[in-house]
Amino acid sequence: MSSAKTVQALTPAAVQAAYDLIQPYVHRTPLLTCQTLDAIASTPQSTEALVDTPFEGQTPARPNFRFYFKCENLQRIGAFKARGAFHALLRLVEERGEEEVKRRGVITHSSGNHAQALALAASTLNIPAYIVMPRISTPSKIAGTKSHGAEVIFSGSTSVEREAVVAELQAKTGALLVPPYDYFDVICGQGTTALELEAQYAERGSGILDAVITPVGGGGLNAGVATYFSDKPQTLVFGAEPSFEGADDCRRGLQAGQRVEKVSTLTIADGLRTPVGVLNWEVISDKRKVEGVFAVTEEQIKAAMRLVLERMKVVVEPSAVVGLAACLFNEDLRRRVEQEGGEKGWDVAIVFSGGNTTVEAISKLFG
Known part of the structure; x- marks a missing residue:
């Protein structure tokens, strides 16, 4: 589109x-x-x-x-981010099929709220999630993301640094990107x-x-x-x-x-x-x-x-x-x-x- x-x-x-x-x-x-x-x-x-x-x-x-x-x-x-994360993931399952999404998993980058939201949505739908978070993220947001079973990978704080780590992980895992906002x-x-x-x-x-x-x-x-x-x-x-x-x-x-x-x-x-x-x-x-x-x-x-x-x-x-x-x-x-x-x-x-x-x-x- x-x-x-x-x-x-x-x-x-x-x-x-x-x-x-x-x-x-x-x-x-x-x-x-x-x-x-x-x-x-x-x-x-x-x-x-x-x-x-x-x-x-x-x-x-x-x-x-x-x-x-x-x-x-x-x-x-x-946070409101739960709304977008659930919608994006449910649509992804509709479009790609449950089997493919579960096999590949999903990935995103976030300072905390979208990270937790996607981790929750993925956990609810039994889909693996890889979350790239800045090292300076609020500790409670990091802990919240991990609590839903997501794999957290740390990066620098700017969007450029986050996106570079996401691209590297995607190449290794084949995970499907669910962007935090521009989607x-x-x-x-x-x-x-x-x-x-x-x-x-x-x-x-x-x-x-x-x-x-x-x-x-x-x-x-x-x-x-x-x-x-x-x-x-x-x-x-x-x-x-x-x-x-x-x-x-x-x-x-x-x-x-x-x-x-x-x-x-x-x-x-x-x-x-x-x-x-x-x-x-x-x-x-x-x-x-x-x-x-x-x-x-x-x-x-x-x-x-x-x-x-x-x-x-x-x-x-x-x-x-x-x-x-x-x-x-x-x-x-x-x-x-x-x-x-x-x-x-x-x-x-x-x-x-x-x-x-x-x-x-x-x-x-x-x-």
Whole structure:
């Protein structure tokens, strides 16, 4: 299938078909609200917070936010990645046949969440799995991957280093590649997050969802969510990513009109250290599907994470809260909500993408 045809085939119907297939294997995660966070986000930032920004000296925005948190941190293996991994593997079995897939096994590279997800899916379907992980991956994610019986092989931290090890292993084993994000069936699987949250929002009788914000690393989640909402223009889709050491490759690429191919960053949002995939870029760079992408600092990520831990009593990893951080601190986004939402404001769904962290990691962040 050519790239153009693949992009054209990314439709809401394809996401629905993915949901029908994976339902027996994944959780329907909660959609939570928090009036405290609504109030905090709806309070103007201090004038000091706008110093050294384009808004210095201006009156801070007064947006009105109502948040709906899609808790994929409570998904199997603690992240949305279970959706894409199960869908990709089930489709692979359909296309190649169970015998061939079991004989050859599957392989991927991941800093942790897709690693655990594919390991779980492979274990569930009795398929051998080889997982290439950066040596600096969170120990709990490495342990989680191994716990499902996958063979873990270590590599350097960049996507180039990971892919080189994958190619070497494929040559030896003949394993079938299930990419972590730049893959049609993975994108469709991740898009089921949007299908579910829209249904849960509708059950509350709240009307139309104004916006959805997801983290952007490789872009599979954002592209999948944007695909699902592509025929629902009244709901805007945004992305958010860290700015540290150029981790905001998607935002920079959109500004330049060209995908950024390489990223080398050690942002605390370790799930977002990869560049946006080629197929995902085709979706995200389409203004009809994704309205924009915002970048947040390490301190803003930590502040958002602290609020979720302390006010919501929900365990999340740093990558999960970049969307909330954008709502709290990005004045561009806040002014847009103020101007377009007026007194009513916006109903905004934020995807908490994962919760795979440890007490030690949290202590290190806030100690």
